[in-house]
Amino acid sequence: MILQNPVYAALTGPHASFAEVSGNARRYPTAVAPFLGLPDVLTEADWTDAAELLRAGGPAALMRPEFAVPDRIKIDKVFDLVQFTAPDELPAADPEAVLLGADDVPDMLALVALTDPGPFRSRTIELGTYLGIRRDGELIAMAGTRFSLPGYAEISAVCTHPSARGQGLATRLIRAVAAEVTATGRHPFLHTGGTNTTAIRLYTSLGFTLSNEMKVTIVSAV
Structure with missing residues (x-):
């Protein structure tokens, strides 16, 4: 469902012009919004792409249902969100x-x-x-x-x-x-x-x- 992954849906859709891109990973410029978007089904390559964007732009927030994070990605904070x-x-x-x-x-x-x-x-x-x-x-x-x-x-x-x-x-x-x-x-x-x-x-x-x-x-x- 599109609403379960809103950042990725935005950055691959109407907000694609804002996206900083590495492979399948997308993020907003830090001056615009502190959010990172990844595909619904995550692969090792997606996390490699995400790490590249995080090294370039600093920490970012993923907004989606809970998921597993590989060792090369550091979790700084997690909190509950309702939509x-x-x-x-x-x-x-x-x-x-x-x-x-x-x-x-x-x-x-x-x-x-x-x-x-x-x-x-x-x-x-x-x-x-x-x-x-x-x-x-x-x-x-x-x-x-x-x-x-x-x-x-x-x-x-x-x-x-x-x-x-x-x-x-x-x-x-x-x-x-x-x-x-x-x-x-x-x-x-x-x-x-x-x-x-x-x-x-x-x-x-x-x-x-x-x-x-x-x-x-x-x-x-x-």
């Missing part, structure tokens, strides 16, 4: 949401540093459409699309400034980003940490359905 797909009734445009662009990246990086919604780097904005809510000039909430797969787009970087929480801004932006996704004929999905009960509660309240239980495995070359 949800959106209900059909989720999308709803929001009049306060504005399109974020390159000039907004410093504010986006500052908000991410404050809220830690997951990896967001200086060029992550190139991966998709990001929307934000500003008040008195300050970016107080944002969300956007990261992985683009055939038929799917991932909602990511959902975060709200601590001073603006409890106002439903995350819900509004999730719906607004979902509207952007469905307008292109794709279906929204998203990920969150397996222990992030607050996010899981929000997503299930919005009608998201659990689609996969996965692992994030951060690896480097030995």
